[in-house]
Amino acid sequence: MSGGFYPDEIFPEVKNTFCFAAITDEEWKWCLDFIVYGSSSLQSYDEYKKVKIDDTGRYLIDDRKTAMRHRLQMGTIVGATxxxxxxxxxxxxxxxxxxxxxxxxxxxxxxxxxxxxxxxxxxxxxxxxxxxxxxxxxxxxxxxSRLPLSAQLGELLRDEMENFQTGKKRTPEVKALKEIIQRQQLESNVPQKSEFLIETFKTREGYHAVFYPFEGRFVHEAMAGIIAYRVSLLKPITFSLAFNDYGFEILSDQAFDMQEILDNDLLTPEMLSQDLQASMNATEMARRQFRDIAVISGLVFTGYPNKAVKTKHLQNSSQLLFEVFRDNEPDNLLFRQAYTETFEQAIQEYRLREALERIQEQEIIWKACEKPTPFSFPIITDRLREKLSSEKLADRIKRMQLKWE
Structure with missing residues (x-):
């Protein structure tokens, strides 16, 4: 639209940007083919051919409608649906x-x-x-609705737990929590950076296992699903999951052997991607993520001002393209990008893998407790807050507190 470009001239400029610093020659060629032909599986459809090549080898848009649609979708920010x-x-x-x-x-x-x-x-x-x-x-x-812990903040939190144990400089926040942390030490354990704490106990709700990686809510959500899935491969069992920024809980009405979980190395990062896809329905998540990619890449058009295309139509169109790429062009970069964004953003696979690798190097401290501990209390109450009961939440929390006294 600005006079076109010559690929050999613009490629060094593109590669010089931070976003595309790692782009390869093959990926660059694929991008050029995509804007000209619409990828190998869509080359029979003119609507996906955005750019023409003139006699001098210059790439340019010579169609007024295509140029207008491109202008309307420049800078697209896709919101939650x-x-x-x-x-x-x-x-x-x-x-x-x-x-x-x-x-x-x-x-x-x-x-x-x-x-x-x-x-x-x-x-x-x-x-x-x-x-x-x-x-x-x-x-x-x-x-x-929640801002999860970052990797850096999780690291600082583990440092504070160790500082409390060793008696080093304590922050005002840790000093304010002194009594709770001391009670946790009495009931169970306060893990140091080299330790990974697991607690098990039984209540009238069932059999609980609580893990404390201190990695943030999103990582704990994925890790809880992974462990529950791997345990289910050992024996038929149903779990309920709960998690917060400090740890997560798996709860079942059946007794399960924690030693069996540890002996079978279910906290390993091996086979992580495959287990994530099996435990979290990653294909459907990628299919939904692909809608945003299809909009930004221009595969689907969001509509004109005051006449936007309905979300359900965008979803149907992008789902059809997703299925076409999955069946006929699995190496399509946009199709692969959908899975990349799903694992990196929604599931945060890289942080999950790092957390599991760190756990492999830590000493696992397993405490069989008689009742819920102070560290497990927020996870349990978070789950109870959303559960219907004729008993008020405040009354249930008060009753649990009385058991500690």
Whole structure:
């Protein structure tokens, strides 16, 4: 639109930017072919051919409609999308963030709008569910509702725990928590940086195992799913999961042997990508992520001002392209990017892998406790907060506190 460009001249400039510093010659050639031919699986469709090559080898846009659409989508920022939750019979329940619902597999149970619902399918932008009597502690959540710990903050938190143990300089925050930390030491253990704490105990809700990596909510969510999935490969068992920024809990109505988990090395980073795909429905998450990629890359058009294309139509169009690339062009860079962004952003695989590698080097401290400990208390109350009961949450927390006294 600005007079075109010559690939050999502009490539050094592109590669000099931070975002594309690692781009290879093969990837650059693929990008050029994509804007000219629309990739190998779409080259029969003129609407995906954005750029022409003139006699001098210059790449340029000579179509007014294509240029206008490109201008309208420049600087696109794709926001979070809501999915409508309906009963299979058609009754409307509410809306939930797509990030949460896309992780669901058929038969998964979650709590939403005061109801315990079983997920049936996700069709377009509508999630079909039905009421169920199955128990669960999975509660609908919003991705922006909490700011998880970063890797750096998690490291500082582990440092503070060790400083408390060794008597080094303590921050005002740690001093304020002195009594809680001392009680934790009495009931269980306060882990040092070289230690990884696991607690097990039994309550009327079932058998609990609580792990404390101190890595942030998103990493703990993925790690809890991985461990629960790997345990389920050893024996048929159902888990409920709960997590916060400090640790996570797996809860079952069946007893499970923690020593068996440790002996089978279920905390290993090996086979991580495969287990993530199996435990978190990564394909559906990547399919949803691909919609954003399709919009930014120009594969689908979001519409004109005051006449935007509905999200469900964008989703249907991008899903069709996703299936085409998956079946006919699995090496398509945009298709691969969908999985890359899913694992790096939604699941944060790189941080999960680093956490598991660090656990491999730590001394595992397993404490069989008689009751919930101070460190496990926030995880349990976070789960109870979203659970329906005739007993008020404050009363339940008070009753749990009395057991410590």
């Amino acid at each position: 809501l999915v409508t939750v309906k009963y299979q019979s058609g009754g409307y329940i509410g809306s939930v963030e797509e990030y949460f619902i896309s992780k669901m597999d058929r038969g998964d149970v979650f709590i939403f709008a005061g109801r315990t619902l079983e997920f049936i399918r996700l069709k377009g932008m509508i999630a079909h569910v039905k009421n169920t009597t199955k128990k669960t502690n999975t509660v609908s959540s919003w991705q922006g």
